[in-house]
Amino acid sequence: MNKESIINFENIYVSYELQPILEEINLKIKEGEHWTILGSNGSGKSTLIKLISNDLYPNTKYPHKKEIFGKARWSIFDLKKNLGIITNDLHNYFAMHGKFLTAYEVILSGYFSSVGVFSHQDFTQEQHEKALEVLEFLEISHMKDKKVHQMSTGQLRRCIIGRALIHKPKAFILDEPTVGLDIKSQDSFIKLIRKLSKKASIILVTHHIEEIFPEVSNVALIYNKRIYKQGLKKDILNSENLSEIFEIDIKLEEENNRYYIKSIN
Structure with missing residues (x-):
């Protein structure tokens, strides 16, 4: 049985005005499958996320294929589901614009992709019950009524994941998910990602080796605007390849x- 394709990119170039940002992306x-997209700051990781999320589009000068789930x-709203x-x-x-939302409201807001509940x-x-289930899955039922401005970084990040989780997505893209967390919180969050990986495919975009679960x-x-190498973790993740892409x-x-x-x- 053939697995459904989540991402199928061939020969994609992305430019800002005349400046190339990504080149020949396959x-x-x-x-x-669970993937890590690994690269240094400035290598093109953030641009790749925007390409996947349809916030950026390929340079049409080059023949290409850009398919997500076939x-x-x-529409961006349907894609987020x-x-x-x-x-x-x-x-x-x-953190800035939703300070007075509760954890429950942050999660519930995912149904309308809004910042808040109106x-x-x-x-x-059924939607209310699903939000409660998500709180329980994320192990934050105890902070259902806690306001965003009272939350730790890790607590808010769980709520943001919960906001997406209500749609039962087929895959998650996580952008450096443990940034700003202390050692204990990092460990707890990696355990949550492992739990999440039983529900959906995970695409982890990072420069932190320790995040690779x-x-x-x-x-x-990703290196120098291109996919330098890709494949099985055991074949790709080694000292030689990392030394090349991090230039040390x-x-x-x-x-x-x-x-x-x-x-x-």
Whole structure:
């Protein structure tokens, strides 16, 4: 049985005015796979996320294929029902503009992709029950009525995930999900991502090696505006490749299916 394609990109170029940002992007991710897209700051990771989310479009000068879940065209609202996109920009927006929302309201707002819950929005009993289920899955039922401005970074990030989770998306894109978290919170959040990976495919976009959780099966390395290498984690994630894309001599080690940098020269 063939797995459904989540992302199918061929020969994609992205430019800002005349400045090339991504070049010759070829990437295929299938349902049920968990991927890490790894690269340094400025390598093109954020642009790739915007390409996937339809906030940016390919340069039509080059023949290309850009399909998400087998379709070339999506409304952004419909795409978000299938693909939960969790970025730090979204987190920061809620932290700034949604300060007085409760955890429950943040999650419920996902039904309308709004920042907040408003009187003209009608929610069914089923939707309310689903929001409560999501709180329980995320292990934050105890903070149902807690306001955003009272939350830790990790608590708000769980709520942002919950906002996407109500749609039961087929896949999640997580953009550096443990940034701003202390060691204990990082460990707790990685455990949550592993739990989430049982429900949907995870595409982890990061430059943090320690975020790569054991269930990740494939890795794509992005370097100098291109996909430098991609394939099975065991074949791609090694000292030589990381040294190349980060432009520094890295000694990578693996223990209990978790990777860490032993030394940098």
